[in-house]
Amino acid sequence: MRNRPFGRTGRSVAPIGFGAWAIGAAWGKVDDSESVAALHAALDAGLDFIDTADVYGDGHSEQLIARVLKERGGARPFVATKAGRRLPEQTVAGYSAQNLEAWIDRSLRNLDFDVLDLVQLHCPPTDAYYHPEVFERMERLVERGKLRHYGVSVERVEEGLKAIEYPGVASVQIIYNMFRLRPAELFFRQAQRRNVAVIARVPLASGMLSGKFGRDTRFEDSDHRQFNRHGEVFDVGETFSGVPYEVGLAAVEKLRPLVPEGATMAQLALRWILMDEAVTVVIPGARTAAQALGNIAAATLPALSQATLDAVAQVYDQDIRPHVHQRW
Template structure:
């Protein structure tokens, strides 16, 4: 497993990480035994970056991670979590010093640690990025030792660019995949210049880029790919990257001929992300050991040829760009 420096933190992390939203909630039925096996398989294979959040299953994801790491013992992977989505309504005032401390204390208990490796503000409202006091509160928590480093998870490129103006922001998590190219236009260059780690989330566009879905695919009622199609529960960009489902299926068919021999469409999609040097780590989800190992296998693929990159860009420009490019 190849690794990359995680910004200015002094840590190196595997280029493929483990996105732990799916083992928490909102992706249909979850089998904890399979989730535990998936985490063990990924860690056995050399993965050493796990991303979770306090709201994934109301802390269930964090607690599962703690269980696995306790079972394993030895050196711990880098575990990133998030806070802020427990607010009933997203407001700047909600990111008070007391709320931040309460959320962090809860994650410390869930993860069974005395210090969080990385705490990310979890897609706060855009206005929060223009309130320095929110970031100053995070700096105080770092100074007190509750958090080793802090960063942000954002919805929009505007938010990412504003966040990295704060010198203590160590990382930015942003949606970046074959259906969401805008971060590469300006943000990536700025992040590299400031030595800010970039975590690419939703790398498979909620599974669309696995190539396993079709017009007749049905999702469970508690799966966000069913209940958040129009942004009913949270930002619609988190579901299929904001791409209308039928358009996404058409784009997937256009991308299939680009898959390298012996690989899968999902592995192509992950390797495509790793072609962008500004990306530190990609965090696909996995609910089984097989999925976890397939994700890791993407990092072993050779570099994609320029012709593949150009063809993928053409599919984006023709089918996807009108639906997403200026929205996020």
Template sequence: MQIHHRRFGRTGWDVSEIGFGAWAIGGAWGDVSEADARQAVHAALDAGTTFIDTADVYGDGRSERIIRDVLHERGGKRPVVATKAGRRLNPHVADGYTKANIEAFIDRSRENLGVDTLDLVQLHCPPTDVYFRPQLFEGLDELVAAGKLRHYGVSVERVEEALKAIEYPNVVSVQIIYNLFRQRPAQLFFREALAKNVAVIVRVPLASGMLTGKLNAQSTFAADDHRHFNRHGEAFDVGETFSGVPYDVALEAVDALRPYVPQGATMAQFALRWILMEKAVSVVIPGAKNAAQAQANADASALAALPEETMAHARRIYDQLIAPHVHQRW
């Protein structure tokens, strides 16, 4: 099946609308073997994926190094590889976001990924104050001029951070959570991103696996899986785990959505296709722990557009069940 492509903001890149999110092959998702991780990346690329998203903290560089090795092994035309920087700071505070610190992280990622110039570096969900520090963005401009990266963007927790970030003229992309359980970005942010030709990378598209439809009240998770240790935001923003929706409420919403899954599609593919109905979205980056998951994710690109009736039902389920828990928080 042919994977469709979209323009990535004003970079001049065309990328596959389904990308590969490489958090799961780094860590915090239970045990993923090196072999499975490599096969997942290979499968995504074999399916036509041309955008990979990773970060320096995913497995302390493991994710970046696996990507490096797979791309070296394959040769040929490289996909766009985006990484993130900032979460290595300890403590993770706004004052740590200096040009010097970010440059050191970038240099480490260049080594991990085996390249002189990174395609895209994203600030990795920094504290809100960082978006009000123009000197940092000027420093990023200097690193672009120095040839260490081609472009930079931001990965945000909240819509308000996204709106502030795109006031900086050289922020080419924003990574944000948007899915059937997190619909607020479509109200204002997407319109502004389109107006400024800013690429939108959608993460957590399946709400940490909840929107695969495979979880239930008895599901358990490994001790090193964030779905076990971050259920209440103990380690990082709770919005990154099940999109911040209480587990029992999320299960109820999934059951309400099941009748609208297109015939022949999985619920995960339906959830991905729902995101792709939004024209402001440049690429969605579901994760995969193995080759089969990577292939199934890519296949969502081939689904037909969802009917207006289905979109209306999805909005109603969100308004009634989900919005009271998440809408104004992020």
């Protein structure tokens, strides 16, 4: 599958990227040697977009990425990070010029970069999108050479629509998967019209759409799929896309017959996302080399049939829509 233009940045990226939350923290025990192997395998296979954040393992994810890129040398991939979730409480006032610069300086040190490729405001409060001064501060940091581009990571479609009204916003990261169809209704078309890159996150609904979970699956206490199942720590939409666990399991069984021969459920879920040209890159997580390579292989699957797309929409309408559609 050909690379896709990354909005107005002048860059293009392969359609499958690497989501680096899982190699930082909040997904149970992390083995750094496996994480490093996963990154190397992905980059060897041609992957050229990595997404991380300053709070993933309190900087550990950024530092692991820096380690791998230093080991490899040569041209580096497009690395996106995020800033804002270090605040003890999410307020508009917290996105001050002083805080933004401090967070960005910390990411520069963690990644060992002279300039950051892309910094995304990390799910700030909805009211922040109605404060132009927040985005003006990001513009000043671009002018000063701390970052090349900036964007946002959003929880809600409303936030994405508001964000792209700002001409400097190069990208929007949003949850989009077979359990989250709403972004495609209006937001995607508006992003295309404004030439804004779209990063699809939580593509496997926290692993639910891998088809590997069951009623008896147990998650470690340090895994957000255990400690945030009801939104105890952050937005519940980040965990299983906000779909109740038992509801998600039942929907997956309805989707399972759609998996193409020789493919996996996860690959079907990733290929489904790429059927919409508004999506620039999808960022599944990977904690092993095998997972990383399996994710990348999804881009080689043939286009899905209209019958398959209709079947996914039917499962969504019948089982998932009441739980998520109007909420995010």
